Amino acid sequence: MSGFFSPFITKPVSVSQIMLHVLLALIPGIAIYVWFYGPAILISLTLASITALVIEALMLKIQNKPLAPYLKDNSALLTAWLLALSIPPLAPWWLVVVGTAFAISISKHLYGGLGNNPFNPAMIGYAVLIISFPSHMTHWLTPHGLAEIPLSFPDQLNYIFHGMLPDGVRLDAVTMATPLDTLKTQLHLNTQLKDILEMPIYGRMAGIGSEWVATGFLLGGIYLLAKRLISWHIPAAFLGTLFITSGLFHLLDPSHHVAPLFHWFSGAAMLGAFFILTDPVTSPTTPRGKLIFAAGAGLLTYLIRSFGGFPDGMAFATLLMNICVPLIDAWTQPKVFGKKEKQP
Amino acid sequence: MRTLYKFHGGVHPPTNKTQSNLTPIAQAALPSKLLIPLHQHVGSSAKPVVEVGEYVLKGQRIGRPEGHLSSAVHASTSGTIAAIDMQRVAHPSGIPDLCITLIPDGLDEWIALDTCDDWTTLSHTDLRHRLREAGVVGLGGAVFPSDMKLYSHKHKIKTLVLNGAECEPYITCDDMLMRERAGEILQGAEMMRALLYAEEVLIGIEDNKPEAIAAMKSAVVAGNHQRMEVIAVPTVYPGGGAKQLIRVLTGIEVAAGVRSTNMGVQCFNVGTAYSAWRAIRFGEPLVSRIVTVTGNVSRPQNYDALIGTPMDELVAQSGQLPGTTGYIMGGPMMGVLMPSRQVGVIKAANCIIASSDKLFPTAKPALPCIRCTRCADVCPSELQPQELYWFSKAKNFDKAEDYHLFDCIECGACSYVCPSNIPLVQYYRFAKSEIWAREAGKKAADAARERHEYRESRIEREKREKTEKLAAKEKAAQAAKTPLQPVVAAANPDADPENTMQLKIQTAIDRAKEQAAAIKPKNVEQLTPQQQAEINDIEARRARIRELAKDNTDAQP
Structure with missing residues (x-):
């Protein structure tokens, strides 16, 4: 008997399944990632997943909460994957572990666990890492075909776990700054935008390789939309605002500001639009609220990218907008049935 | 083609209707006894007008309406009154209520009925009175006395909505009624329209009932009903909620706490229209209704069942299967679990679902x-x-x-x-x-x-009066003793500063009191009877929860 009170039936959809679909939607992006940068990312993903589950179990144990239903909800795994995808794949193992552990323990469980954290745990993890270990966070792998000496899988493993590269190979030879970071540095050096974009790391729209990874995440996002696991409000408002702001600056000063598509397909924009900002726990619940929230994040991302000190703005834009969520929700309560002004 | 409106949201649970709507409505067998509660409607309970041991005929009034908002209760068959006492009724709380137990004599003999060939010859007051005396109440589940809803203040009502949506899963009693007795439903609707001075009648039926829609449409044509339209509405739960159906058909949103009649619409269930017609045309009081019996039974089926039929006897006719854990009255979305299987069918009982762990598995723990x-x-x-x-x-x-x-x-x-x-x-x-x-x-x-x-x-x-009296007495005594003295003019109280202050304080206190009196608890003041009934329901449920909680804590060492 399902209980003493109606409704006696429920739709067979669980939190666990929702999270699983989101994880599945990340797979195209991850596959393209592996294609361009080698399997190092799979190691970060695995490390982050294991850390997340262990820390989650530990935190649940401390709080005397049941382990099985929470470990099976897949939410810790999602946090782990989003964080792993946000940090350089060649980062030392402990960086992934520290970031994930912080994300799960402090920013999720100390705030009350699933459903209660005001900030996106993965983005908190990222913020902690980029503030504490900035140099480790800037060594991104050079995409396949661009590196002088391509690293084999055992080489990548060796570097992640022992910090050792093959003899005669310097870290600079196999890593680079991100296309966004390079753009910012070069603009500071007064290099012409046209010349910057002719550097070999740039492809059609943005960075070679990374633009395709972003396309992978876009595909995953479309899957989430089609499955109605996310609503259109957040991705549309975020990408729209990012497009309009960067477009305005690009129109006003094309020699110093890249085209909107560059912003769309660089950094964590696509990942953020469909996977990070859409985290239901840390985003507004009302449709209008979602639009405001994501538009704010789009604007902040652009501002941090173009005028701030960090290579990408996604994480801080997300966290800053997370702060505003309760206020946005309170402000944007929709009118209820029968209480609207207009009646036919 | 009429433009239909949408209401926000809704769900599409599996409808599970085809189990019970493939066979025609069957006449339920006469049960061994009838348990007829005196309170089956919104409003005050009916007062018993029979005595234990009395022989009654089918349709004889056994409970008279008490007060403004009430409804009569009748003997569902002929037989002997065996008891008038507190029994468990079809309410989730399990709190006993006054019931009349009737032992059928098997003859099912009607009392002399007051038929009426042409209701238009009756005054509206008379029609309403007849409905009240026939115990006609809303059969969609709200059981609100129908006569009370058939008023039209200043002829403001434009539209009569007939609700045949039946959005809850499993339930098919309205579906079958519309298929088999469409003509009589429409006759009832005509009568309701006249009482309301409504211009149009809109009959909303969810589009998963094509047979009912077809039957009703042809009955509209056959009966030559003007300005009466059968409209297929999209199947979406809770599209059969009165407010939702009104929204879909007319676009009007009736806010909580607002009567739809203030916005020009009145809504009745199709079953109510049918019963109202039977009551006026044939003088038949509401002694039976269509009940869907479904769920964990071998032959799901709709029955024309007598009010008061013990639920287990009715379900037995459909072949109750092993593993039945209890009965749900109503559908799986809003239905209520019965406190016992022996409770009598009431006017609100549109459906009885024999539940089982397979049909309604235990809910997973909440995250x-x-x-x-x-x-x-x-x-x-x-x-x-x-x-x-x-x-x-x-x-x-x-x-x-x-x-x-x-x-x-x-x-x-x-x-x-x-x-x-x-x-x-x-x-x-x-x-x-x-x-x-x-x-x-x-x-x-x-x-x-x-x-x-x-x-x-x-x-x-x-105290004051005592002292005054005392003082007066003393004064009188003194006056008697001493000769008259010139009266000193009373001092103007306003001139006395202390008095002014007193007055000010008093006015301030009065003002504060007035203000306090003006603040009223808004949710328990001026309740409609329906709300009051809801509150009573919920109160009863709370009592049940407390009881359950107590049981649980008792069970744990």
Whole structure:
């Protein structure tokens, strides 16, 4: 008997399944990632997943909460994957572990666990890492075909776990700054935008390789939309605002500001639009609220990218907008049935 | 083609209707006894007018309506009154209510019925009186006395909506009634239209009932009914809610606490229209209704069942299967679990589902809310259920009211879609009942304070009067003793500064009192009878919860 009170039936959809679909939607992006940068990312993903589950179990144990239903909800795994995808794949193992552990323990469980954290745990993890270990966070792998000496899988493993590269190979030879970071540095050096974009790391729209990874995440996002696991409000408002702001600056000063598509397909924009900002726990619940929230994040991302000190703005834009969520929700309560002004 | 409107949200649970709508309505066998509650409707309970041992005929009045809002109750068959006592009734609380037990004599012999060939010859007052005496109440589940709904103040009502949507899964009693007795439903609708002075009749039927739609459409043509339209509405739960159906058919949104008649619409269930017709045309009081028996039975079926038929005897006719854990009256979305299988069928009983663990498996443990807003997406009242849940859980009831808790119709769509398996509706019922209890408490406290203040002032007054009397006596005594003295003019009280201050204080106190009196608990003041019934229902449920909780704690060492 399902209980003493109606409704006696429920739709067979669980939190666990929702999270699983989101994880599945990340797979195209991850596959393209592996294609361009080698399997190092799979190691970060695995490390982050294991850390997340262990820390989650530990935190649940401390709080005397049941382990099985929470470990099976897949939410810790999602946090782990989003964080792993946000940090350089060649980062030392402990960086992934520290970031994930912080994300799960402090920013999720100390705030009350699933459903209660005001900030996106993965983005908190990222913020902690980029503030504490900035140099480790800037060594991104050079995409396949661009590196002088391509690293084999055992080489990548060796570097992640022992910090050792093959003899005669310097870290600079196999890593680079991100296309966004390079753009910012070069603009500071007064290099012409046209010349910057002719550097070999740039492809059609943005960075070679990374633009395709972003396309992978876009595909995953479309899957989430089609499955109605996310609503259109957040991705549309975020990408729209990012497009309009960067477009305005690009129109006003094309020699110093890249085209909107560059912003769309660089950094964590696509990942953020469909996977990070859409985290239901840390985003507004009302449709209008979602639009405001994501538009704010789009604007902040652009501002941090173009005028701030960090290579990408996604994480801080997300966290800053997370702060505003309760206020946005309170402000944007929709009118209820029968209480609207207009009646036919 | 009429433009239909949409209401927000809704869900599509498996309809499970084809089990019971493939066979025609069957006449239920005469049961061994009938348990007829005297309170089957909204309003005050009917008063028994028969005695134990008395022989009654089918259709004989056994309970007379008491007060303005009430309805009569009749013997469902001929037989002997065996008892008039407290029995368990079809209410989830399990709290006993006054019932008349009738042992059928097997003859099923009708009392002489007052038929009427042409209702148009009767006055509206007479029609309403006949409906009240026939015990006709809303058969969609609300059981509101129909005569009370058939008034038209200043002829404001434009549209009569006939509700044949039947959106709840499993239930098919209205479907079958429309297929088999469409003509009589429409006759009833014509009568209702006349009583309401309504211009048009819109009959809304969900599009998963093509046979019913066809039957009703041809009956409209056959009966040459003007300005009466059968409209197929999209199948979506809770599209059969009165407010939702009114919205779909007319575009009008009737807010919580507002009567639809104020907006020009009145709504009746198709079964009510049928019963109203039978009551006027043939003089038949409401002694039976169509009941869907389905769920864990071998032959799901609709029955024309006598009011008072013990549910287990009715379900037995459909072949109850092993593993039955209990009976649900109504559908799986809003139905209620019966406290016993022996309770009698009441006028509100549209469906009895024999439940089993297979049909309704045990709910998984609830996880925290992840604010996914699937609940908000499906809420037909356009509420934010996730916020209401948060506030109800935190017992932040003021905030819950701010977020329109009382606009919730408890349709269960939110609970149905919740991926965290949170029994959301339970939280809202809890919050509502707590608010009612709190406000009732405040009312009681106010009354007590007033009583106390009155007593104080009375004592004060008595004291004063005593002293005055005493003083007067003394004065009289003195006056008798001493010769008359010139009367000194009384000092102007306003000139005395102390007096002015006193006056000011008194006015301030009075003002404060007036203000305090102006603040009234808004949810328990001026309740409609329906709301009062709801409150009573919920109160009873709370009692049951407490009982269950007690049992649980008792069970644990």
